[in-house]
Amino acid sequence: MSKRNLVAEPQQHSIIGTRFFNAPRELVFKVMSDPATIPQWWGPRNLTTTVDKMEPQSGGSWRYLVSDQKGNEFAFRGVYHSIEAPLRTISTYEWEALAGHVSLETTIFEESEGGTKVTTISVFQSIEDRDGMMQSGMEEGGDEAMDRLEELLAKLQ
Amino acid sequence: MSKRNLVAEPQQHSIIGTRFFNAPRELVFKVMSDPATIPQWWGPRNLTTTVDKMEPQSGGSWRYLVSDQKGNEFAFRGVYHSIEAPLRTISTYEWEALAGHVSLETTIFEESEGGTKVTTISVFQSIEDRDGMMQSGMEEGGDEAMDRLEELLAKLQ
Numbered sequence: 001m002s003k004r005n006l007v008a009e010p011q012q013h014s015i016i017g018t019r020f021f022n023a024p025r026e027l028v029f030k031v032m033s034d035p036a037t038i039p040q041w042w043g044p045r046n047l048t049t050t051v052d053k054m055e056p057q058s059g060g061s062w063r064y065l066v067s068d069q070k071g072n073e074f075a076f077r078g079v080y081h082s083i084e085a086p087l088r089t090i091s092t093y094e095w096e097a098l099a100g101h102v103s104l105e106t107t108i109f110e111e112s113e114g115g116t117k118v119t120t121i122s123v124f125q126s127i128e129d130r131d132g133m134m135q136s137g138m139e140e141g142g143d144e145a146m147d148r149l150e151e152l153l154a155k156l157q
Numbered sequence: 158m159s160k161r162n163l164v165a166e167p168q169q170h171s172i173i174g175t176r177f178f179n180a181p182r183e184l185v186f187k188v189m190s191d192p193a194t195i196p197q198w199w200g201p202r203n204l205t206t207t208v209d210k211m212e213p214q215s216g217g218s219w220r221y222l223v224s225d226q227k228g229n230e231f232a233f234r235g236v237y238h239s240i241e242a243p244l245r246t247i248s249t250y251e252w253e254a255l256a257g258h259v260s261l262e263t264t265i266f267e268e269s270e271g272g273t274k275v276t277t278i279s280v281f282q283s284i285e286d287r288d289g290m291m292q293s294g295m296e297e298g299g300d301e302a303m304d305r306l307e308e309l310l311a312k313l314q
Contacts, residue, residue, distance in 0.1 A: 013170040013280055081251070090259050
């Protein structure tokens with residue numbers, strides 16, 4: 001398994017993604033939880049991500065700003081329910097343009113085959129919201145983010 | 158509609174509850190968001206709820222302790238994604254005995270027929286977790302909590 005496997009069953013609230021990284025779990029967890037490294041992988045390559053706020057602890061908040069080359073800016077935010085390094089994070093996710101439409105994001109880090117398997121479980125308030133997310137281009141953008149993360153992890157070892 | 162209507166479709170991640178209260182929206186919202194009134198309605202009648210922590214604002218945390226007459230204690234906790242008085246709250250929910258199993262709770266307050274319609278949307282990380290919640294007695298306990306809330310709202314008007 002080198003690329004992300006994404007499962008979004010019809011008529012369900014969830015999207016489940018899995019991806020293997022050839023890097024130690026502690027490092028994968030750290031890079032995904034560190035404000036300093038978020039801009040280097042979060043989002044597709046043609047957009048620029050900046051961290052407006054990121055407090056990776058239970059009750060902390062996060063807010064990222066993503067801009068394109070035309071100067072359009074998109075804001076995403078949420079709160080952390082729990083951060084259990086290096087095993088699991090649980091947080092909420094909202095695109096501010098669709099305020100009130102929120103998903104719950106669970107990320108699980110498992111040691112696997114000398115590297116790390118990362119599983120993300122996203123559940124939405126409705127099946128319509130889940131389908132909207134799938135149609136938004138998140139699949140391609142998410143795959144690209146995972147590729148960037150893989151490249152970054154390779155550089156850091 | 159005087160009692161709660163609960164919808165949990167087979168093979169789905171969600172539980173959707175609706176209940177009408179014969180009270181103004183501001184009052185219903187306030188009573189459901191105030192640490193001082195939580196112990197008066199949250200949970201079934203034969204248990205005692207105390208508020209360990211409740212910070213009803215984005216990024217705030219909540220934690221309730223529920224005890225029975227034998228002295229057994231159960232702890233529940235979560236974080237608030239957003240609080241928009243008197244319209245909507247979005248938060249996370251976890252029973253500490255099942256740590257890591259978390260749901261996203263959306264509560265919507267609508268003016269309706271001279272009173273307030275409260276809709277709760279709970280989405281779980283898996284269908285199994287949703288089914289486990291349904292089998293835990295939450296339906297009966299939740300109905301009783303809503304009855305207690307109705308009685309409290311009647312007293313406060």
